[in-house]
Amino acid sequence: MNLPDIIEQRKVIVCCGAGGVGKTTVSASIAVSAAKAGKRVLIMTIDPSKRLAQVLGVGSKQEKPVNLTADKLEQLDITTGNLSAWMLDPMIVSRNAVNDAITNKRDLKEFLSNPLFQQLSVMTSGLQEYSAMKALHSFEKSGEYDTIVVDTPPSRHALDFLYAPERLAALFDAKIMMLFRASEQKMFRKAAAAVVDRTMRSLTGEGFAEQLFFFLSQFEKVFKCFEQDATQTRKMLETDKAAFVLVTSPAEQAVDEAFLFQDQARKLRLPVGGFVLNRSSAHLAQAPMPKRSDYGSLAEEMWNELERQAACELKRASDDYEVLRKIRSRAASEAFVVDLPLLAKVSDELAGLSSVSQELMRKATAE
Numbered sequence: 001m002n003l004p005d006i007i008e009q010r011k012v013i014v015c016c017g018a019g020g021v022g023k024t025t026v027s028a029s030i031a032v033s034a035a036k037a038g039k040r041v042l043i044m045t046i047d048p049s050k051r052l053a054q055v056l057g058v059g060s061k062q063e064k065p066v067n068l069t070a071d072k073l074e075q076l077d078i079t080t081g082n083l084s085a086w087m088l089d090p091m092i093v094s095r096n097a098v099n100d101a102i103t104n105k106r107d108l109k110e111f112l113s114n115p116l117f118q119q120l121s122v123m124t125s126g127l128q129e130y131s132a133m134k135a136l137h138s139f140e141k142s143g144e145y146d147t148i149v150v151d152t153p154p155s156r157h158a159l160d161f162l163y164a165p166e167r168l169a170a171l172f173d174a175k176i177m178m179l180f181r182a183s184e185q186k187m188f189r190k191a192a193a194a195v196v197d198r199t200m201r202s203l204t205g206e207g208f209a210e211q212l213f214f215f216l217s218q219f220e221k222v223f224k225c226f227e228q229d230a231t232q233t234r235k236m237l238e239t240d241k242a243a244f245v246l247v248t249s250p251a252e253q254a255v256d257e258a259f260l261f262q263d264q265a266r267k268l269r270l271p272v273g274g275f276v277l278n279r280s281s282a283h284l285a286q287a288p289m290p291k292r293s294d295y296g297s298l299a300e301e302m303w304n305e306l307e308r309q310a311a312c313e314l315k316r317a318s319d320d321y322e323v324l325r326k327i328r329s330r331a332a333s334e335a336f337v338v339d340l341p342l343l344a345k346v347s348d349e350l351a352g353l354s355s356v357s358q359e360l361m362r363k364a365t366a367e
Contacts, residue, residue: 002336003245003364006273007034010243012140012148012236013273017247018257019154022278026247026340027151028055029357035073035081036357039146042139046088046132046152053087055349061089065139075350076357084145086135093131094222101221111218133230140236154257243273248327250280250320259330274336275327276360277320282339285321287314338363 006013013030017023024045031043042065045053058066065086068076073083095112102108111117132150139148236242244265248258258275265272290310295303320339328337340360343352 090131137229284317
């Protein structure tokens, strides 16, 4: 299946790759291509670099996705579809989960003002993966979007995004939570809860202990909400609704990262759609060296420098072509492999993004 087919048929496209390979640009280009095809597209970034949000003009602390303005859509040459963008804010997702889980208004108000929740909310590194899975679940189920493109953090951290259900369950093990629930009827658990209660009060003081017990009793409801959504999202990502696109540069470490993710994805039964080799010179590998006769009266010193630079470029192109061959040999037979050249920079970033999108689809179609 090539990239245009994935854009046409898959609802969720997850882009993964090492840092500095242009993953955000490729993610945005895929989203733009889908919107150009007439789809209602959401690009969701959980990459802490926030580069995508800056390019598309989306700020942080947004409760909902932001539709790109008409002038931005025009600059991107999007005429029939629509493109929205959203940057993950774990605190916002957490608050929404709390609102859904705690239906008693008095308990809700007390929980949101609890210092422990306030502290948990700012620990975004801990909530990043869990809130990403919950947010993706909400957007996928809403029916508002035909295509959702997810721009993940660098690939080793993207794996945390996929392991969220298991880690969340381990972090808030229900058996441990039971020890803080005095209402539990079984004799042993009730006795254990009493011991925990006395110990916590003696160590932390009456006020903090009360806050802790209330927080944990209510957070169990929030935990179940997170766990259910994260588990359903994980199952969805294993189906033909989703595709993972692995982005790399020709750098050895970046390619190794892409292969690492491919191996992990196979173990997790996740559908790898293909690879994008970004900033590649592979297409120049067969280009001929310049001939002296083609440059007329060019000074000898200038010719020597031109010849030296041409040799360097051809060597890099040859190396990149070998990387491309390596990726093709490691990719599954049904996965696409596209080499995307480094395009000239333009002053307008949206125009540049449109150019990358156009070139990506041209290369993908020719693959």
